[in-house]
Amino acid sequence: MDVTLLGTGAPAGLPRPGCPCASCARALGPDARNATALLIDGVLLLDLTPGPALAAARAGRTLHGVRQVLLTHPHTSPGVEVPADLPAPVRVPDGKELALISGHRVRALALDVPGTGYAVTGPDGGRLLYLPPGAAPAGLPADGPAYDMCLLDVIGRPGALARLRAAGAVTWTTDVLAVHLDHDVPPGAELRRRLAAAGARLEPDGTTLTVGDFRDVPEPPRRTLVLGGARSGKSAEAERRLAAYPDVVYVATGGQRPADPEWQHRIAAHRERRPGGWSTRETCDLVPLLRAHDGPPLLIDCLALWLTDVMDRARAWEAADAGELPEVAGRTAELAEALRTTGRTVVLVSNEVGAGIVPATPAGRRFRDELGRLNAAIAAECEQVLLAVAGTVTVLRP
DSSP, rough: OEEEEEBBOOOTTTTTOOSSHHHHHOGGGGGGOOOOOOEETTTTTESSSSSSHHHHHHOOOTTTTTOEEOOOOOOTTTTOOOOSOOOOOBBOOTTOEEETTTTTTEEEESSSSSOOOOEOOTTTTEEEEOOOTOOOOOOOOOOOOSSEEEEOOOOOOOHHHHHHHHSSSSSTTEEEEEEEOOOTSSSSSSHHHHHHHHHOOOOOOEEEEEETTTOOOOOOOOOEEEOTTTSSSSHHHHHHHTTTTTOOOOEOOOOOOOOHHHHHHHHHHHHSSOOTTTTEEEOHHHHHHOOOOTTTOOOEEEEHHHHHHHHHHGGGGGGGGOOOOHHHHHHHHHHHHHHHOOOOOOOEEOOOOOTTOSSHHHHHHHHHHHHHHHHHHHHHOOEEEEEEEEEEEEEOOO
């Protein structure tokens, strides 16, 4: 079963007409995208967008053989003029299956937002799942076979991919393609980096793909360190990296501090930003979590607060020696060793504090030095290291 991407952009396309934003200004050449529509084996068209015949011609295809046009967007979406040589578009009721004379079978999936998703099985047995913008399946059987290809709004709704993985509908052999791409993320390298972290990829408009073809897509890095200063976007970046995973454990090292209202506000803001299916552990005892090899992914935020706890317990703030502190160094080495041998996916967050002014107090200088040593030790055990500055992420180690 072949799939031609007549478009991969948001309903308004990319760039959006008349939009002055930086992402739209950079959406040129292969980064410019028509509204998403799929042509399957030349006989089935999923979604009708402006200029479908021209889009097909640019891809070296024709719409003359199309026997069925199916809509996925909500009923309230703007209408599109139907070319005279195309059949009238229809929407399959949720849960119903449509059999085409070509041998394709299409089942409509109920979604948790308005619209319709479609699972397509080709004459060769290949299985494809296509979801409209911002949508996730309302329910999936936990023991169903995995799809060979999945096309969905990975950037706008990463939780949909997490839900599909939890149900076994998407595995690491599933080819996950991002569609409905909008101007929320700068096109080019930044968009590819975010998709790769979710185990997804993108293709330019006009590409034809074969469902079930093996593609050697590198798995996302298992251990990632995200560095950055205050309000740099490091925590948001760490959370984005695991948003497409089910059953993430968020490890908060800062504690509750009930007497500090400002701290409570920070904790509440972080919790509201996390997906609802994540669980939270408030602890600085990180080594046992890393040694539990078969657990779900961990997001540890942050190592600077973990170090503060270590230095409190070691009474290191009052140490007269300005050199490396043995007890702190031992705890750092123990943490690095546990990270080296863990079997879990781990994203760690830490502050980068060595680039500013020299702290005025001995305790401040001691903390700066120990945090620098800790960051270096943890970075040495991570496949990927990122630096967040002003909400922009730079890859230090790919």
